[in-house]
Amino acid sequence: MKTRLQRLLPLAGAALLYGVILLLMATKVLPRSYQQMLPTICTYIIMAVSLNLVVGFLGDLSLGHAAFYAVGAYVGGMILRYLTAIPFGVRVIVAIAAAAAVAFVIGGAFLYFVRKLHGDYLAIVTLAFGEFVRSIVKIIPGTGGSAGLTDIPTIAAGAFPIKYIKAFSWSYVIMVISIFLIVNLIRSRHGRAIMAVRDNSIAAASVGINVSRCRIVTFAIAALFAGIAGVLYAANTAAVNPADFDYNVSIEVLVMVVLGGMGNIGGSIIATIILVALPKVLLDAAQYRLLIYAIALIAMMMLNANPRFTAFKRRVSEKTSKFVKSLGRGRD
Amino acid sequence: MQTFISTLIDGLSLGSLYALVALGYSMVYGIAKMLNFAHGDVIMVGIYVLFVALGAMGTSPLMLTIAALIMIVFCALLGFTIEKLAYKPLRAASPLSVLITAIGVSYLLQNLALLIFGSRQQKVPTYFHLGSIYIGGVQIELLSLLILAVTIVVMILLSIFINKTKLGSAMLAVSEDKGAAQLMGINVNATISLTFVIGSALAGVGALLYAAKMPWVGPYTGSVFGIKAFAAAVFGGIGSIPGAMIGGVLIGIIEAMMNVFLPDVLSNASDGFAYLVLIIMLVIKPTGLLGRKHVEKV
Numbered sequence: 001m002k003t004r005l006q007r008l009l010p011l012a013g014a015a016l017l018y019g020v021i022l023l024l025m026a027t028k029v030l031p032r033s034y035q036q037m038l039p040t041i042c043t044y045i046i047m048a049v050s051l052n053l054v055v056g057f058l059g060d061l062s063l064g065h066a067a068f069y070a071v072g073a074y075v076g077g078m079i080l081r082y083l084t085a086i087p088f089g090v091r092v093i094v095a096i097a098a099a100a101a102v103a104f105v106i107g108g109a110f111l112y113f114v115r116k117l118h119g120d121y122l123a124i125v126t127l128a129f130g131e132f133v134r135s136i137v138k139i140i141p142g143t144g145g146s147a148g149l150t151d152i153p154t155i156a157a158g159a160f161p162i163k164y165i166k167a168f169s170w171s172y173v174i175m176v177i178s179i180f181l182i183v184n185l186i187r188s189r190h191g192r193a194i195m196a197v198r199d200n201s202i203a204a205a206s207v208g209i210n211v212s213r214c215r216i217v218t219f220a221i222a223a224l225f226a227g228i229a230g231v232l233y234a235a236n237t238a239a240v241n242p243a244d245f246d247y248n249v250s251i252e253v254l255v256m257v258v259l260g261g262m263g264n265i266g267g268s269i270i271a272t273i274i275l276v277a278l279p280k281v282l283l284d285a286a287q288y289r290l291l292i293y294a295i296a297l298i299a300m301m302m303l304n305a306n307p308r309f310t311a312f313k314r315r316v317s318e319k320t321s322k323f324v325k326s327l328g329r330g331r332d
Numbered sequence: 333m334q335t336f337i338s339t340l341i342d343g344l345s346l347g348s349l350y351a352l353v354a355l356g357y358s359m360v361y362g363i364a365k366m367l368n369f370a371h372g373d374v375i376m377v378g379i380y381v382l383f384v385a386l387g388a389m390g391t392s393p394l395m396l397t398i399a400a401l402i403m404i405v406f407c408a409l410l411g412f413t414i415e416k417l418a419y420k421p422l423r424a425a426s427p428l429s430v431l432i433t434a435i436g437v438s439y440l441l442q443n444l445a446l447l448i449f450g451s452r453q454q455k456v457p458t459y460f461h462l463g464s465i466y467i468g469g470v471q472i473e474l475l476s477l478l479i480l481a482v483t484i485v486v487m488i489l490l491s492i493f494i495n496k497t498k499l500g501s502a503m504l505a506v507s508e509d510k511g512a513a514q515l516m517g518i519n520v521n522a523t524i525s526l527t528f529v530i531g532s533a534l535a536g537v538g539a540l541l542y543a544a545k546m547p548w549v550g551p552y553t554g555s556v557f558g559i560k561a562f563a564a565a566v567f568g569g570i571g572s573i574p575g576a577m578i579g580g581v582l583i584g585i586i587e588a589m590m591n592v593f594l595p596d597v598l599s600n601a602s603d604g605f606a607y608l609v610l611i612i613m614l615v616i617k618p619t620g621l622l623g624r625k626h627v628e629k630v
Binding site: 055059061063113114116117119120121123124125127128129131132133134135136138139145146247251254258262287288290291293294295296297298300301302304305306 | 361366367418421422424425427428429430431432433435436437439440442443444446447555559562563566597598600601602603604607608610611614615618
């Protein structure tokens with residue numbers, strides 16, 4: 001068993017990483033375009049990790065994760081924009097809480113409604129739900145319709161690099177809290193129940209896990225974090241538009257999860273950083289971005305189905321775990 | 333009343349298009365137990381082929397026939413290739429991997445089209461110069477009747493093929509039990525390939541009729557259409573030919589009616605309501621009207 005101290009170790013690491021990045025930003029070693037990218041990376045990491053909860057740990061495919069992202073962005077954006085009577089700092093907290101709650105309820109209610117569907121059917125229904133949400137926000141009053149919601153008060157204010165430091169800091173804090181909560185959920189009793197449902201739902205049901213409820217709650221929790229990511233998006237970009245939440249966003253996040261490894265949180269984080277940064281680094285390749293995503297999806301599945309590749313992967317992971325263990329022994 | 337009847341006929345022809353495409357989904361789902369996400373995009377590719385071919389050769393009847401044949405063969409080959417390259421290596425993989433691969437293939441086709449033709453919708457030259465007739469004061473487009481007729485003929489031919497020929501029986505056997513079919517001397521891989529070829533050729537026929545009715549094509553034309561057609565296949569019952577027709581026609585009529593009768597305030601989100609109908613259809617009848625009940629066993 002890990003001690004409490006060991007569990008808090010990653011948080012200390014996150015704080016250290018934050019310090020390093022902050023230093024790079026303040027001294028302008030990190031150029032402007034990269035500083036601009038950091039809040040986006042944080043947002044997408046929350047999206048990828050929460051989708052991983054559904055796809056990797058629960059084993060259900062969702063093609064509509066952008067729907068909850070949109071819900072969060074609109075709920076949060078509207079609160080930030082219209083409830084000007086509340087001081088800004090408090091308003092941000094209210095926006096996050098409200099967006100999380102609404103996304104949670106909508107996510108749970110949606111899966112309750114479609115709880116009998118699995119696999120391909122669930123994929124289609126989530127896809128349809130994503131498009132439904134995206135088009136229905138156009139007729140809800142206060143959302144700005146097809147033109148989108150603009151002039152959202154943003155946290156990113158001030159000169160360079162203060163502006164980006166502010167935007168990055170709060171995004172980073174929320175991201176770390178989100179990852180911490182999700183990892184703890186997975187390591188808990190509920191997390192084991194979620195994985196049991198994935199591995200064999202009939203066996204899970206026979207040991208007393210309520211499979212339907214487990215799926216509904218997991219989906220709702222993933223939606224909750226997507227909602228929080230939506231608030232980050234709204235507050236960092238100051239404008240949201242229905243077109244920002246189309247099918248491509250859901251696929252993009254799915255590629256991050258698949259590339260990082262389904263059921264692997266660390267993998268999702270690394271894949272997200274690579275996929276968000278890649279178009280910036282390889283400017284010429286930017287127009288081929290979506291094509292590369294498609295090929296990455298197919299290639300990953302092919303490789304994972306290939307016995308020689310899986311054997312190779314096992315050998316590598318065995319070697320690294322041996323190496324890590326030997327490091328641990330050395331420290332004692 | 334006249335609007336109602338002409339809308340009904342419009343919906344009927346749109347629905348028979350859905351039915352044609354639904355058949356492709358249904359056959360592949362029945363035999364390979366997978367949702368071929370890329371099926372809708374095969375239609376999109378087909379329309380682009382037609383767009384290029386007609387643009388190069390003109391729309392005289394002879395050229396149209398040649399272009400249509402090229403397009404249908406191209407679709408069939410595309411379906412065959414997709415199956416060989418992407419799905420066959422994953423026969424033994426988990427359903428989730430197969431589904432993600434299918435999404436990848438669909439995404440690949442869409443983005444190839446995006447790179448080649450750009451995101452702008454292209455206008456396909458008009459090739460069926462059919463007028464309309466009046467029956468009892470109701471205007472009926474002849475094209476709608478043509479689409480309906482073609483669909484019914486295709487369905488009858490397909491029924492005969494599946495129920496009366498040896499290859500058709502092989503397809504039924506493979507969809508029932510792959511292992512047993514193999515023991516009976518059926519070439520399972522060839523049968524699955526054949527199913528993809530037939531399904532994609534049907535998508536080609538669908539593309540020909542679709543582009544006559546709605547002559548605009550963009551990279552995402554096929555995916556929206558495909559999703560609706562899949563819902564039609566599920567609602568009618570996977571594996572059932574008359575089911576695909578019923579499901580397709582139902583979705584077609586609902587969609588046509590919504591386009592005409594939805595209040596102006598809501599019409600901004602008419603796409604959204606189409607998806608809502610789709611979700612409701614999948615939820616209330618996941619086994620389909622004419623489908624067989626599937627019992628889960630340990």
